[in-house]
Amino acid sequence: MQQGGGSETEVTWEDQQNINKFGRLNNRFHELEEEIKIAKETNENLEDASNELILSDEDVVRFQIGEVYAHMLKVEERLETMKGKASEELQRLEEEKESIIAQMAELKKTLYGKFKDSINLEED
Amino acid sequence: MASSSASVVSERRGIPAATFVEDVQTYLTQLELDVNSSLSFLQERLQQYRLVEMKLLAQQRDLQAKIPDIEKCLDIVATLQAKKGAGEALIADFEVSEGIYSRACIKDTDSVCLWLGANIMLEYSCDEANALLQKNLENANGSLEVLVGDLQFLRDQVTITQVTIARVYNWDVHQRRTKQ
Numbered sequence: 248m249q250q251g252g253g254s255e256t257e258v259t260w261e262d263q264q265n266i267n268k269f270g271r272l273n274n275r276f277h278e279l280e281e282e283i284k285i286a287k288e289t290n291e292n293l294e295d296a297s298n299e300l301i302l303s304d305e306d307v308v309r310f311q312i313g314e315v316y317a318h319m320l321k322v323e324e325r326l327e328t329m330k331g332k333a334s335e336e337l338q339r340l341e342e343e344k345e346s347i348i349a350q351m352a353e354l355k356k357t358l359y360g361k362f363k364d365s366i367n368l369e370e371d
Numbered sequence: 372m373a374s375s376s377a378s379v380v381s382e383r384r385g386i387p388a389a390t391f392v393e394d395v396q397t398y399l400t401q402l403e404l405d406v407n408s409s410l411s412f413l414q415e416r417l418q419q420y421r422l423v424e425m426k427l428l429a430q431q432r433d434l435q436a437k438i439p440d441i442e443k444c445l446d447i448v449a450t451l452q453a454k455k456g457a458g459e460a461l462i463a464d465f466e467v468s469e470g471i472y473s474r475a476c477i478k479d480t481d482s483v484c485l486w487l488g489a490n491i492m493l494e495y496s497c498d499e500a501n502a503l504l505q506k507n508l509e510n511a512n513g514s515l516e517v518l519v520g521d522l523q524f525l526r527d528q529v530t531i532t533q534v535t536i537a538r539v540y541n542w543d544v545h546q547r548r549t550k551q
Binding site for chain 1: 391392393443444446447450461462463464465466475526527530531538541
């Protein structure tokens with residue numbers, strides 16, 4: 248938080264709550280970036296696995312469940328379900344990120360409107 | 372203090388809340404502190420908050436690692452039950468040592484053994500194992516939610532303290548300027 252040049256702008260409880268909310272949203276935003284990165288990787292891996300499966304043409308596939316590789320025959324269905332869930336999860340995360348960006352923009356307007364130069368809400 | 376703090380929590384699970392300062396002058400007179408003492412008090416508070424934050428973050432990381440493990444266990448139990456239902460044996464390749472795998476044929480699985488920690492492993496029927504693992508998963512998720520709530524509360528208190536420090540400092544600078 249930038250230390251202003253000795254201005255006397257009053258900070259109300261509502262302002263403080265807005266600042267707090269901005270902090271929380273910013274934190275959540277960074278967490279989401281990490282989670283989205285992982286979700287994208289998962290999606291890609293499942294996609295690759297699916298493609299490999301089509302190419303491999305073997306009946307029995309060693310599918311990883313937990314720490315072991317189980318021999319399974321009907322893997323396509325399972326893989327499709329996993330892909331569906333993964334892409335839903337990715338979409339949910341992206342939507343949450345969009346919502347947070349919008350909320351942060353609103354708060355920035357409010358806070359900069361009141362405090363102008365006395366507050367710094369940018370990433371270092 | 373204004374009555375808007377009526378809905379504010381004074382502490383959460385051992386973490387003291389930071390008092391919001393309505394007016395710096397009143398704050399300093401009420402506490403009978405000069406600027407430097409109050410600034411060092413606030414800085415100390417900030418340090419304490421940071422320590423608690425590190426502890427909570429470590430706990431959060433542990434839980435976030437535990438939850439996928441429990442889900443993997445549930446997956447295996449479900450697969451074993453499905454195979455039993457179909458009357459087939461489960462053939463699995465497992466790691467004997469690093470880089471070395473062996474094949475296991477798991478037939479007629481009525482029970483599984485669950486590692487409970489502290490060098491204790493108990494045998495459960497598949498249904499009991501499912502129930503236990505589900506309960507563990509729910510508990511872990513519940514704890515994680517509470518932890519996230521704690522962290523958010525803590526970060527709010529950190530923000531309030533940082534803002535208060537900035538305001539006390541600014542007030543002081545302003546006072547010195549007007550006195551000159």
